[in-house]
Amino acid sequence: MGMLIQIAARNLVKARLRTLFLGSALTLVTALLILLLALSQGVTDTMIRSATTLASGHVNVAGWFKAKVGDSAPLVTQREKIRKIVEENTPGLDFVVDRGRGWGRVISDTSSLNAGLTGIDIDTEARLTETLQLAEESEYVEGGSAELHGKLEDMARPDGMLLFAAQAKRLEVRVGDVVTVTVELMSGARNTAEFTVVAIAKDLGMMSNWSVFVNSAGIRKLYALSDDVTGALEIHLEDHTKATEVMKHLTGVFEENGYEVMDHDPQAFFMKFETVQGEDWTGQKLDLTIWRDEVSYMSWLLLLIDAGAFLLMVILSLIIAVGITNSMMMSVRERTSEIGTLRAIGMSRSRVLLMFLTESLLLGLGSTLLGGLLGMGLAYGLNAAAIPVTSTAVRLILMSDTLHLVVTPGQLVLATLAFSIVASLAAFLPAFRASRLQPVKAIQHAS
Numbered sequence: 001m002g003m004l005i006q007i008a009a010r011n012l013v014k015a016r017l018r019t020l021f022l023g024s025a026l027t028l029v030t031a032l033l034i035l036l037l038a039l040s041q042g043v044t045d046t047m048i049r050s051a052t053t054l055a056s057g058h059v060n061v062a063g064w065f066k067a068k069v070g071d072s073a074p075l076v077t078q079r080e081k082i083r084k085i086v087e088e089n090t091p092g093l094d095f096v097v098d099r100g101r102g103w104g105r106v107i108s109d110t111s112s113l114n115a116g117l118t119g120i121d122i123d124t125e126a127r128l129t130e131t132l133q134l135a136e137e138s139e140y141v142e143g144g145s146a147e148l149h150g151k152l153e154d155m156a157r158p159d160g161m162l163l164f165a166a167q168a169k170r171l172e173v174r175v176g177d178v179v180t181v182t183v184e185l186m187s188g189a190r191n192t193a194e195f196t197v198v199a200i201a202k203d204l205g206m207m208s209n210w211s212v213f214v215n216s217a218g219i220r221k222l223y224a225l226s227d228d229v230t231g232a233l234e235i236h237l238e239d240h241t242k243a244t245e246v247m248k249h250l251t252g253v254f255e256e257n258g259y260e261v262m263d264h265d266p267q268a269f270f271m272k273f274e275t276v277q278g279e280d281w282t283g284q285k286l287d288l289t290i291w292r293d294e295v296s297y298m299s300w301l302l303l304l305i306d307a308g309a310f311l312l313m314v315i316l317s318l319i320i321a322v323g324i325t326n327s328m329m330m331s332v333r334e335r336t337s338e339i340g341t342l343r344a345i346g347m348s349r350s351r352v353l354l355m356f357l358t359e360s361l362l363l364g365l366g367s368t369l370l371g372g373l374l375g376m377g378l379a380y381g382l383n384a385a386a387i388p389v390t391s392t393a394v395r396l397i398l399m400s401d402t403l404h405l406v407v408t409p410g411q412l413v414l415a416t417l418a419f420s421i422v423a424s425l426a427a428f429l430p431a432f433r434a435s436r437l438q439p440v441k442a443i444q445h446a447s
Helices: 002-014 016-054 079-089 126-131 152-156 165-171 216-223 240-256 273-277 296-334 336-344 349-385 392-398 409-426 428-435 439-444
Strands: 059-066 093-107 112-120 160-164 178-184 190-201 211-215 232-237 283-290
Touching (some): 016 126, 059 240, 079 093, 079 232, 112 165, 152 190, 160 165, 178 216, 211 216, 296 409, 349 409
Parallel strands (some): 160 190
Antiparallel strands (some): 059 232, 093 112, 093 232
């Protein structure tokens, strides 16, 4: 085998121009694939971070309460007891926050919008305060300044509300302005309350378009709820990949403790109102979900990016296959006499076949590995540069105002192995033809 590798390496060096051309092409397409995979992973990571900051934990213990069959209130009673069960039975637990849930209309003097209402206790929201950044006035006021107004700490006010820049711009409000929130109670009556905008944060992609934060005491007062009622206990894990496993474990724990748990429905809570309303039961049922369920309405984005990466890989693989095949066919024609000589001195057909395949594999491995390292370097460089995303539409899709790429070792291994295998398969037909050459005719072939 060592002799075959040596012969293959010498042949690549001998045909240095062709090797350089094909190697460069393989290097560039591999780097391109790594960048696209890094973008896909970056969007996924940003989605996880945004989802588990704005709307969800890695695992959520939420629920529905029905005073009568036709109700559908996203509430959890006995929150302290349930929280204790969570804290004592969650493997790999990092921390837990509880948040109120609601849906209402936010009304300013000039406009209004429907939004999900999230009740928070700012003193327990370390991750939220680390992630949110105050928006410059110019982001929500035409001709505004670059100054930052408001403080996240003011969300401790019972009437405190935090908006995102796009929402503030639509409502035409600034920090200090008062808005009215109207909601529907379980009784069917409507209730209203006034909230003061104490902070306006930078947009965090699509999810920040319909998420409004209010003080937890304020949302309880708005819905006339007791202190032992919440919307969801959001569980954050040390390893988010264990979310499904932990959710199933907690489902069993709650059932053992006498709680009724709804069948798992992988949708955001606000998409379940009609379903719950149509079910024939009353009382409290818990509803356990993971972060991906709460952003299921955005799954099309990841599917689109992954489909784009797969399509690009197919196209690039075809380009590589055509290039390798043509190159090896030329190599076989140029080396027909050499092949005949090797066959005449005793090299078997299988060894000739293996020699050409080894040559293609060496070219593929070396070039794709170099391309993978180049792609990783470019991705790290682009991340370090923190390139701003100026297009609003692109920011909504990427869920970030800067380009965010994430490279993993698995991406490098995938790209290197995939394109190396493609290169080897593309060389099989020319190599097979070379192995079938008759020694006498091959020797007599004009070089």
